[in-house]
Amino acid sequence: MKTLVIITHPNLEQSRINRTWMEELKKHEEITIHTLYQAYPDGKINVTHEQSLLESHDRFILQFPFYWYSTPSLLKQWQDEVLSYGWAYGEGGDKLHGKELGLAISTFGPKDSYQPTGYNNFTMETLTTPLQQTSNLIGARFMPLFVLNGVMHVSDEELAESAKAYVDHVLQPLKVEA
Template identity: 90%
Template structure:
């Protein structure tokens, strides 16, 4: 299965987690890595190119740090422009039907903070509901979440293990739990 991983981190070079995940993914030929902030430093998205990338892959993984209970701004802009009416949804908007869509998210807060009784009051599943609904609208199968919480406290050994689990998730998401 051809897999596209869209990495959206505005400071990827300084991100220990997202950079490590990306480096581990690069070891696998059947994974296409696409970094939005490096590709579009001016924020001007080539919609036709992005749509072509999406059409040529069966599985799409959106990798990003969780910012203000959402995605980084460029990923939101990407969604607004690339997942267009008549292409991704609406009449004739079936170009992504049957593909898989997954999320790989890193968070600053610990796992317990993303629970109904935690600091953030909601689970990651609840907080990512808009992305799941986007998946429903564009006709993709929404995959289980891959989340690494508490990134400031992850040891090098834990990160190395997590990066390998992330690759497993990207290649076979139904068989892996984060």
């Protein structure tokens, strides 16, 4: 399965977590790495190129740090421009039907903060509902979330384990429900 991982971190070179994940992904030839801030430092997205990348892969993963309960701004812009009416959804918009969409998210807050009783009041599943609905709208199958919480307190060993688990997650076939 050809997999595209779209990494959207505005300071990737300074990100211990997202950079380590990326380096582990690079070891697998069936995974294509695409870094949005590197590709578009001016914020001018080549929509045709992005759509072509999506069309040529079976699965795409959006990898990003969780910013204000959402994605970094360039990823939101990418969604607005690339997942267009008539291409990704709406009349004739079937180019992503049957593909798989996943999220790989790093958070500053600890895992217990993303619970109804935690200081963020909601689970990650609830907070990512708009992205799950985007997957539904474009006809993609939504993968289980991959999340690493509390990134400021992750040991080197935990990060290495996370990176390996992330690759396994990215390469894991999605179970089809009967």
